[in-house]
Structures are given as structure tokens and as C-alpha cells.
Amino acid sequence: xxxxxxxxxxxxxxxxxxxxxxxxxxxxxxxxxxxxxxxxxxxxxxxxxxxxxxxxxxxxxxxxxx
Amino acid sequence: xxxxxxxxxxxxxxxxxxxxxxxxxxxxxxxxxxxxxxxxxxxxxxxxxxxxxxxxxxxxxxxxxxxxxxxxxxxxxxxxxxxxxxxxxxxxxxxxxxxxxxxxxxxxxxxxxxxxxxxxxxxxxxxxxxxxxxxxxxxxxxxxxxxxxxxxxxxxxxxxxxxxxxxxxxxxxxxxxxxxxxxxxxxxxxxxxxxxxxxxxxxxxxxxxxxxxxxxxxxxxxxxxxxxxxxxxxxxxxxxxxxxxxxxxxxxxxxxxxxxxx
Numbered sequence: 001x002x003x004x005x006x007x008x009x010x011x012x013x014x015x016x017x018x019x020x021x022x023x024x025x026x027x028x029x030x031x032x033x034x035x036x037x038x039x040x041x042x043x044x045x046x047x048x049x050x051x052x053x054x055x056x057x058x059x060x061x062x063x064x065x066x
Numbered sequence: 067x068x069x070x071x072x073x074x075x076x077x078x079x080x081x082x083x084x085x086x087x088x089x090x091x092x093x094x095x096x097x098x099x100x101x102x103x104x105x106x107x108x109x110x111x112x113x114x115x116x117x118x119x120x121x122x123x124x125x126x127x128x129x130x131x132x133x134x135x136x137x138x139x140x141x142x143x144x145x146x147x148x149x150x151x152x153x154x155x156x157x158x159x160x161x162x163x164x165x166x167x168x169x170x171x172x173x174x175x176x177x178x179x180x181x182x183x184x185x186x187x188x189x190x191x192x193x194x195x196x197x198x199x200x201x202x203x204x205x206x207x208x209x210x211x212x213x214x215x216x217x218x219x220x221x222x223x224x225x226x227x228x229x230x231x232x233x234x235x236x237x238x239x240x241x242x243x244x245x246x247x248x249x250x251x252x253x254x255x256x257x258x259x260x261x262x263x264x265x266x267x268x269x270x271x272x273x274x275x276x277x278x279x280x281x282x283x284x285x286x287x288x289x290x291x292x293x294x295x296x297x298x299x300x301x302x303x304x305x306x307x308x309x310x311x312x313x314x315x316x317x318x319x320x321x322x323x324x325x326x327x328x
Contacts, residue, residue, distance in 0.1 A: 006119040026125040033117075033164035038156075040163050058119065060160050062130050064101060065116025065146050066091030066231065066258075066280030 004056045019046040021057065032061045075304065077275045079253050080169050080201035080222040082140070086111045087270065088300045089142065089255065091280025095289065098133035104283055105134055107293035112140045114171055114278065116147075117161050136165060142203065144171040149184070151191030158200060169222070170195070171257075173205035181231040181258075185212045189219060196220045205257050208238070210245040217252055224250050225278060228269065229259030232281040236265035240272060247273040263292075263299035270303025271311070 001012050003021070015021050018041055022029045034041050035058040041049050051057075076083050089112040095101035105113055113134055121127055143161035145154040151174065158170045174191050176184035183206055195202050196219065203223035204216050213224045226246055229235035236259065237243060247254050253275035260266055260279040269277050277300055286292030 006122055008122070025122055027120060031129055031131055031164075032120055033160040035160065040159055042163065058160075059122070060117050060164065061120050062115040062141065062143070062161070062164060063118045064092035064095060064098070064130055065144050066093045066114055066278075 001051065001053050003051065003054070006057070006059060015051050017047055018049040018051060018057075021051060022046060022059075025059070027059065032059050034059050075308070077253055079203065082169065084111045084140075084276075086297075086300075087276040087304055088266075088296055089114065089276060089278040090283060090293070090296075091278070092116075092130060092134055093280050094284035098128050098130055100289060101130075101284075102133040102135075104289045104293040105139060107290045107297065108283065109297045110139065112142050114142045114144050114280070115161075116144055117157050117164065140169070141165055141167055142169060142171050143167060145173050145191075146175075148174055148191075149176075149187070150174070151187055151194050154191040155194050155198060158195060159198070162200075168199060169201045169203070171203045171205060171225070182227065183207055185209065188212075189215055192216060192219050192221060203255070208242040208246065210242055210249060213246045214249055217250055221252060223253040223255055223275075225255045225257035227258040228256045228265065231258040233259055234261030234282060234285075235259055236261050237268055237272070240268075243269075243272055243274075260296075263295045266296055266299040267303035267306070270300055271307050273307055276300070 001014055003010060003012055029046055037056050076085050086109050088108050088110050090105050090108045090110045091114045092101050145157050148154040148157055154172055154174055172191055174184050174188040175181050185207055192202055192204055201222045203225055204221045205225045206216060208226040216224055228237040255276045255278050256269040256274050257278040260282045266277050283289050283293045
């Protein structure tokens with residue numbers, strides 16, 4: 001399936017939900033925040049948020065800043 | 067230490083009470099380990115953090131939260147890089163989801179050269195954030211008129227820039243800073259522009275509740291040592307402020323008695 005993740009269009013194997021994408025990307029879901037099509041997905045909902053072809057996903061985390 | 071009794075000197079913002087009056091940033095360090103050591107040496111209880119896209123090409127990169135730990139420091143997510151109220155709201159909603167914090171630092175910049183805040187947009191963003199349930203510490207210009215507007219809109223703290231972010235030039239307008247401190251009922255922090263320890267002392271002597279800095283520590287030759295210097299500077303400035311300094315005189319006044327001279 002095709003998703004745009006952090007602004008980059010990418011092809012993925014079929015992913016049932018957001019939790020599968022987090023795992024596919026090798027990320028720790030406890031340390032990130034995610035938007036799907038500009039809407040924040042609560043961490044507790046990763047396992048039940050279905051992904052559709054063309055979804056735009058933003059995955060962010062804290063970094064150093066002033 | 068001298069046997070006299072001091073009540074503990076704390077300050078509060080948005081219902082949270084802190085002992086340290088030095089907030090440090092977490093940007094520009096050599097690595098997160100040095101960053102964590104500097105925050106410890108500064109005695110900081112609050113650290114500012116930024117929110118950015120995860121690097122998907124290397125998910126094994128070190129992460130800030132593994133070094134500067136959210137159970138040790140109160141994270142103050144910022145809106146660095148935002149130029150509109152909507153961008154700030156989007157960023158801080160994500161920050162709230164990433165860590166659950168509602169205490170945030172708002173900064174809405176006007177341009178990428180001097181990094182001074184766009185106060186009209188800052189005020190608009192503040193109102194949006196407050197409507198969304200955030201407690202907002204606001205980076206602002208040293209304009210007492212806008213500072214009052216921010217407070218009236220519900221800012222949790224007023225944080226005027228001493229000088230442009232990362233400029234290290236110290237407090238440029240003591241008169242305005244003094245007016246802001248005098249009029250504000252919420253905490254006032256100098257945020258941005260501190261260059262060295264004496265700048266922090268002067269901010270605290272002027273009556274600020276706390277000081278926020280990043281570059282002055284991170285770009286020192288020895289950041290960890292400078293973090294310690296800043297810790298002492300903030301304490302010294304605060305103690306001097308509470309002590310009430312002597313009056314200035316035009317002429318000298320001998321410290322040794324004039325009577326009894328041989």
C-alpha cells in the first residue's frame with residue numbers, strides 16, 4: 001500500500017492498522033506522536049486505527065530545543 | 067547554614083511549584099549525554115524541548131527522552147519554527163499527545179534572521195491554545211503593552227527576550243523589563259539573549275522569577291561548567307534581589323570608622 005509518511009511517499013506491504021506501521025518502521029510507539037490525515041491519533045488507538053491507501057501520516061518526537 | 071531560618075524560596079507557574087529558577091534548553095549540544103549532564107549541573111527542574119519529525123531512515127538514532135528523562139525533568143514543549151497560530155496549536159497538540167503535557171512554551175517568530183517574536187500572531191496563538199486547554203508560557207518582545215495583553219488573555223508566564231535568541235547579548239532594555247516585572251501578576255522570565263553568568267544575575271536582580279537559556283550554556287567552551295556557573299548566577303541574583311541592595315552614592319563613604327584614628 002502507498003502512504004505518505006513524514007512528507008515522503010512510500011510503498012509498504014499491506015498494513016492493517018497504525019500499530020503495524022509503527023512496528024514496520026521500527027519505532028517505539030511510546031516515544032512518538034502521530035497524525036493521520038492531520039488528525040492526532042491517541043496512542044491507545046494505534047491498534048484500531050485502520051490505514052487506507054494514500055493516507056498522510058506524520059510521526060514526530062521530542063528533540064533538543066530552546 | 068548561618069543558623070538563621072529562611073523559608074524555602076520557590077516559584078509557581080500554572081499550579082506547579084519549583085525551587086530552581088533556571089530553565090534550560092536542550093538544543094545545540096554535542097550530544098544528548100552532554101545535554102543531560104549540563105541540565106543536571108544547572109540544577110534545572112524544567113527543560114524546553116522541540117517537536118520534530120522522526121528520522122525514518124535511522125530509527126535507531128539516540129532519542130532525547132533516553133538521556134534527558136521526562137521523569138526527572140518537567141518537559142516544556144516549545145513551538146520553535148512556528149510562524150502562525152495554527153502551526154503552534156498543531157505542534158503543541160502533538161506534544162501533548164507525545165507526553166501528556168499541557169504546560170507549554172509558545173513562541174511565534176516573525177522572521178528567520180533576528181528571530182524576534184511576531185506579537186500580533188503570538189497573542190492570537192495564545193488565545194487559540196488557551197481555548198484548547200493549554201497552560202502557556204509565552205516568549206515575547208520586551209514590550210510592556212503587549213506583555214499586559216498576553217497576561218489579560220491568560221498567559222501562565224510572560225517571557226520577554228533579553229535580546230534575540232542565540233545572540234548572547236544580554237538584557238537590552240532594563241527599563242521595559244522593569245515595567246513588565248512591575249505590572250505582571252504571573253511569573254516573568256527572561257527568555258533568550260543571555261550570554262554569560264552576569265546577564266543571568268542582572269535578570270534576577272531586576273526581579274525576574276526565573277531565567278530561560280540554551281545557547282549561553284550549549285555554546286560555552288565547557289558547557290557543563292557554564293551550566294554550574296549559571297546555576298550560581300541565578301541563585302546569586304535572586305538572593306541579591308531579596309536582600310535589597312544598598313543605595314548608590316555619588317561620593318565615597320569609608321567603611322572604617324573615622325573616629326579613633328591615631
